[in-house]
Amino acid sequence: MKATETRARLLGKLNDKSAVVGVIGLGYVGLPICLATVQSGLATIGFDIDPDKCAAIAEGNSYLKHIGDAAVAEAVRTGRFGATTDFDRLAEPDFIVICVPTPLTRHREPDLSYLEATAREIATRLRPGQMVILESTTYPGTTREVLALILEGSGLTMGEDLFLAFSPEREDPGNRDYSTTTIPKVVGADSAAARDVAEAFYKAIVDEVVMVSDTRTAEMVKLTENIFRSVNIALVNELKQIAEPMGIDIWEVIDAAATKPFGFMPFYPGPGLGGHCIPIDPFYLSWKAREHDITARFIELAGEINTAMPYRVVESLARALDERLGKPLGGSKILLSGIAYKKNVDDMRESPALKIIEILEARGAEVAFFDPHVPLIPATREHQALAGRESLHWRKDLAADFDATLIVTDHDEVDYAGLLEHAPLVVDTRNACRKHGAGGDNLVLA
Known part of the structure; x- marks a missing residue:
């Protein structure tokens, strides 16, 4: 499948609201994305290894206090939202959004085991004409050097049969002023066609999309935001130690x-x-x-x-x-x-x-x-x-x-x-x- 054909097919499905979204990882990032995509009119399948989360969603209940039951119940009531532990259904979505943990090891080194395992699950079910978007925070180059290599093991050609993008999550649980849909969304992809589709996808669900040149830039944006906070918090913690005596x-x-x-x-x-x-x-x-x-x-x-x-x-x-x-x-x-x-x-x-x-x-x-x-x-x-x-x-x-x-x-x-x-x-x-x-x-x- 040529890139132009993949681009046209995905943009067409977004335009007529026939696109199906799959979100892997239904935690503090994944569940809000599901609710946003459902609210925008897109059918959404949530994937998680925790059957309790899937059962709670089926009953219209939220396991995240800052979201509440009403939002989940309304999403389920539309008939456009459900959750499953059956990863064989990954062939159904046109857009697959990855929201799995990316913690550190005890030695403060990146632990990409959850991401790599998820990528392997996706790779065995991929079909031509899908887009995979990584939202999990990681170091610059992960999307291109880790995720893309695993997905290409499916035999599909990146940038032609399959599109890939990175969009860092910016969730702030408990923030009453900003939500998933009102926080500007940074998006990067490594080809013009993929950027077009990723931009259209997020424009369908959030108020503002900020496009950057590639996935590495988008990955760096997220780290820069949080390093800014980390350094300034450290500064005032040190100032406190100086001021106290x-x-x-x-x-x-x-x-x-x-x-x-x-x-x-x-x-x-x-x-x-x-x-x-x-x-x-x-x-x-x-x-x-x-x-x-x-x-x-x-x-x-x-x-x-x-x-x-x-x-x-x-x-x-x-x-x-x-x-x-x-x-x-x-x-x-x-x-x-x-x-x-x-x-x-x-x-x-x-x-x-x-x-x-x-x-x-x-x-x-x-x-x-x-x-x-x-x-x-x-x-x-x-x-x-x-x-x-x-x-x-x-x-x-x-x-x-x-x-x-x-x-x-x-x-x-x-x-x-x-x-x-x-x-x-x-x-x-x-x-x-x-x-x-x-x-x-x-x-x-x-």
Whole structure:
């Protein structure tokens, strides 16, 4: 099949809404894409290895709190959306969107095992006239050097029988101002025909499409966005360490600096980085840079500072216990307020709270937590021993049962005044108490 024929066929199916979309990986990225494509009028098949997710979708239920059941139920009600664990159905979609995890190994090297396994599943079912789009974050060159090579094992010719593109996900769970369809979509492909089709596909489902020259550029865009955040968060974390012994409130400094209408963008310190992107993506680029004999010193330094933050938080807590209560950390009862990686969501991916719990318990503390969004700690690759631990039920005097409360996540639903009223000591890593108008002599910023 010639490229012109493949292009015309796919564009025609988009125009008359007969195109079928397949989305592999129904997590925080994949499920929102499914809902967006269904909303645009395209029939969509969700693929996942987890039968529980597929069963939940069939019943019109969401397993992601920030999405809610109503959106999934409406998509299913249209008759254009269903989910399956049967990867033999991959021959049905005209567009296959890959949204699988791309984590790091213990040595901070890219782990593409999920992507490679998915590519092999696709390759055995490919037919002429399909487009495969990768949305999983990865290093520049992955689409061309890894995904394309596996897919070409099907015997189809890339750029003629089969089109390939990369479009980095920009999901921000819990963000009430932007959604999948309103966040501009960066898209890159390695041929003119593929770019035309990829652009048309995303224009059918999102408000704005930003085309770049090729897949490597699109891959670099995503890493640049998150490295920008990682470096600036590391900077304010370091500034906090400098300001604290000087008796300067770094939160006040940042808020005052943010009044400048140009040349400054506020970032805030915290207990460490969380989420799937910012703790991981910078190391994808620093790893790739080493192939070219380049040391990404800025990126590596930011990673060192941010990775050390859970340890610094524990040191701050230990110091506050000693100075305020005359108690050692070992043997103390510590309550964590919030364990999700950011406020107002149930997302536990790479949450610094998990590392903080492990450090506290290694130092002899007794640890419990409460989180209005996380009823229990899910299974994770790096913190398996914590899986299944349950959140305590909130009551106003809950903090009175503990020597100290450590605020790790600044959920809006938490009664911070109640915490301060009953807790012997509150160590706040997010400035949450003051942001909610609560304060007291037992409050320490960390």
